[in-house]
Amino acid sequence: MTIENAEGDRLLRNEWIICPNDECRKITLKAFLFRYDYEYGQYKIGELLKSWNLLPNSFAKVFPEYIPKAIRNDYEEAASILEQSPKASATLSRRCLQGIIRDFWGISKARLIDEINAIEDKVDPLTWKSIDAVRKVGNIGAHMEKDINIIIDVDRQEAFLLIELIELLFVEWYVHRHERELKLKAIAQLADIKEEQKKK
Structure with missing residues (x-):
């Protein structure tokens, strides 16, 4: 998902992993906010600005x-x-x-x-x-x-x-x-x- 603001475009990306252990199967969900730069006629992902642990909510x-x-x-x-x-x-x-x-x-x-x-x-x-x-x-x-x-x-x-x-x-x-x-x-x-x- 892209977000527009006064400081430039941002890209919000989610990443989720399901534990392969059949007894566990817990989900890890993370969110990452990147700078989304427009250069030479195309967008590219820039630096990572922030990340969140959503599930579990702690490391x-x-x-x-x-x-x-x-x-x-x-x-x-x-x-x-x-x-x-x-x-x-x-x-x-x-x-x-x-x-x-x-x-x-x-x-x-x-x-x-x-x-x-x-x-x-x-x-x-x-x-x-x-x-x-x-x-x-x-x-x-x-x-x-x-x-x-x-x-x-x-x-x-x-x-x-x-x-x-x-x-x-x-x-x-x-x-x-x-x-x-x-x-x-x-x-x-x-x-x-x-x-x-x-x-x-």
């Missing part, structure tokens, strides 16, 4: 249920509102991070900065700096500046980076811990089986 990944539901909900909501409000998305990422620290590390203090400082000696320096960055960017949406005339915005890419860090922490902290526990339990069970076989 959030599905994480295992052993990650607490409240934390996963905050992550999924941060991903779902990224396009509409990057600042609100960053605020939810901040909240999600606080939930992760309290659940995974068992640390609960009055302020998020105190909780982050409490894990500084438990994680590598780059991870800690990235975690503190989520706090700082999330604070833009969570707290108003003393001077209300100062407006600091958060753009889509910045909010997206925070979501990616949350995903990284899910994998490195929760998923890796779970997989480690499964492997260690399997080894312990194997030793028990061998002991029983020796007795017989």
